[in-house]
Amino acid sequence: MKKLKIILGVGLLAVAGYFTVAADHIDAPAVMGGSSDITDYFAFQGQDNNNIVFVANVQGLLAPGSATSSATFDENVMIEFNIDTNADAVEDLVIQAVPRDGKMYFFGPYQPNSTGISSTIKSEALATSVNISQYGGAAAISNSSVSGIKAFAGPRDDPFFFDFAQYSEIIAGNATSFNNPGSDTFAGTNVMSIVVEVPKALLGGSGSINTWVESKRK
Amino acid sequence: MKSIKILLTATCLSVFLFNCSEDDVNDRNFATSPEGEPIEQFDGTYTLEDQMARPAINTVFVNSGSKDTFNTTLPADMGSAFQSSFEAKLLALNPGYTTNALGLDAATFTTVLATDVLTVSLDGTTTFFDGTNVLTGRTLADDVINVELLLIFGGPMGADNPGLTNDNVDANDKPFLNSFPYLASPW
Structure with a gap:
């Protein structure tokens, strides 16, 4: 059974590596399958309607078992949540997540020292930290009473769903339509996930924001 | 009584010294805990490698x-x-x-x-x-x-x-959670 899972996992990676189509999984040669490869991004109102939740996933298509248990966040890679509050597609606020010695540290939301390609960390902006959750263990959650920010970092089920194998067949000219029922190519795979829930008051309070997530390497 | 004074002085001195050293580490870009203790150093410049917003x-x-x-x-x-x-x-x-x-x-x-x-x-x-x-x-x-x-x-x-216009995969393979961290536990 375990062997079958491993074979399925390897087969999935081979298919995925060939077609490179997904939410953002393995989207480009330079980051494909590496520690900075963002697979997906979500932003939504939290269970508490006063909060917004940001979810960034990296390192997709992890098979259950050893592939997931050995996956780690790269200490040289920052995940930066960019927030534009005045509709010019330039970040006015950032939330930076950086792993160090088994913990994920969260800075912000704060106005960054500079915008764009390069980032530094303003250490005074530290908002919270959380133990990186272990595969097979309970989810470790931090809930800062000072900043009102909740945080999680660790392996999770990949929340993305898509019959990406059949889409690839259509794009390749081998099929003319989707199947019914379809088959979720991402079923049974895991990602490394960072979840941070932030009071709306720290993001401008009302109106709309534009947001995107970046991985940046030291 | 004298020994108490010495003790108090020593305590004050150590608090003072601790504060000095804390300032020093802040200058070197250490983050500090809510209790004011230095935690980790977060120096360096990070350069963009991957980004996304809307899916796919x-x-x-x-x-x-x-x-x-x-x-x-x-x-x-x-x-x-x-x-x-x-x-x-x-x-x-x-x-x-x-x-x-x-x-x-x-x-x-x-x-x-x-x-x-x-x-x-x-x-x-x-x-x-x-x-x-x-x-x-x-x-x-x-x-x-x-x-x-x-x-x-x-x-x-x-x-x-x-x-x-429909891949006929309409939901995730595991139910999501209603509360933080919302994503399902890993397989």
Whole structure:
């Protein structure tokens, strides 16, 4: 059974590596399958309607078992949540997540020292930290009473769903339509996930924001 | 009594020294805990490698030779750099494209897509599309692929190319949680 899972996992990676189509999984040669490869991004109102939740996933298509248990966040890679509050597609606020010695540290939301390609960390902006959750263990959650920010970092089920194998067949000219029922190519795979829930008051309070997530390497 | 004084002086001195050293470490960009203790050093410059906002934009609309470039182009510069190639890609995917269910012609639709940011409402419902609200966020359960397929292939009424507008995978393979951290535990 375990062997079958491993074979399925390897087969999935081979298919995925060939077609490179997904939410953002393995989207480009330079980051494909590496520690900075963002697979997906979500932003939504939290269970508490006063909060917004940001979810960034990296390192997709992890098979259950050893592939997931050995996956780690790269200490040289920052995940930066960019927030534009005045509709010019330039970040006015950032939330930076950086792993160090088994913990994920969260800075912000704060106005960054500079915008764009390069980032530094303003250490005074530290908002919270959380133990990186272990595969097979309970989810470790931090809930800062000072900043009102909740945080999680660790392996999770990949929340993305898509019959990406059949889409690839259509794009390749081998099929003319989707199947019914379809088959979720991402079923049974895991990602490394960072979840941070932030009071709306720290993001401008009302109106709309534009947001995107970046991985940046030291 | 004298020994108490000495003790107090020593305590004050150590507090003073501790504060001095704390200032020193802050100068070297250590983060400090709420209790004021130095934790870790976070020096250095971090450089962009990957980015995303709306799902599947790079994978669907960016040509194979430009995917790394897209990942390292700032959102404010994406429109001028990628709109025309996005429009060509849209018309290659769907040569019959006129407008879509949002009423956007090819140039307007790809102008929206090329600046890859996710708009999120702070005033209420957040969803990619729920039948009423459009692009006010993205929840875990949103069937974003069907929305994008519909906008690419579905035509002005969403009725064109029915075999291409629904992948018939409508939900995740594990239920999401109602509370933080929302994502399901790993397999």
